[in-house]
Amino acid sequence: MPCSRCLELTKVQINANLKYIFSLKPSREDNEEDDLDRDMQEDLIILETWDEKIDLIPLIWETLLSGLPAVELCSKECKGLCPNCGENLNKATCNCKKEEGDPRFDILRPFIEKEK
Template sequence: MLIQFRKLTTSDQPLQFHQTVDVSNAVKDRKDILAVQPLDVDLTATASVSGTVDVRGRLQGELEMNCSRCLKPISEHVHIPFHEVFQPVEDPESIQDENDDTTYVQGESVDLTPYVEEAFLLHLPLAPVCKADCKGLCPNCGKDLNEGTCDCDTEVIDPRLAGLKDFFK
């Protein structure tokens, strides 16, 4: 997905991208993601009078993750909004405005694939759950508490008062 700035600015029409992008390399080191399907990418790149290129659209995909509480596999469909503004410059290091949302690019073209991968990674759920009221696993025996209770002692005793535990026995 390559945007050529000169070609886009001379064209009257915006540039459309309707592709699939394989993001499996971006998540290969993540142990919580079991499988990921290629993302469906629908983007529109529009050149402005000020020389910037505005890229907007959406990303969609399916991924299989582990529930962060009970570790069961869950399938999740993600809808990700995408928006980036690119500005071609001679020297991107000379730009001082760090609060600007514009991405300064050196050269005549920019590949959108790393930006698509970044948007995907930023929109992944931090703690995916299979259901909102998932009880998770017992911290002592490891039993799935969604399937029933366990026989573990859940009484919590303040360690400062542990010596008094057997006082009345």
């Protein structure tokens, strides 16, 4: 998985629990679904017969994706990429001119300097 700041590949440890309950389709007189709590119903997969093949790949894929971190960093000190040239600032320094603020606010600069 790439680092969110510098795009270098990082190793990610995924901690996810895979829990699904497989059950035969209940008969009309025996409605077991009402007895199950809502959390169990979300993990319940009802089969028509025990001979039915079960495709586990989508279930495993969903569990792995839900276990991925939203933001992954190669290290806490990652400096990221230069916004101008795209240089990885962890490996080298760039010679880009550092911009001081948004040029659209230059008209307000005299007021800020006046307060200093």
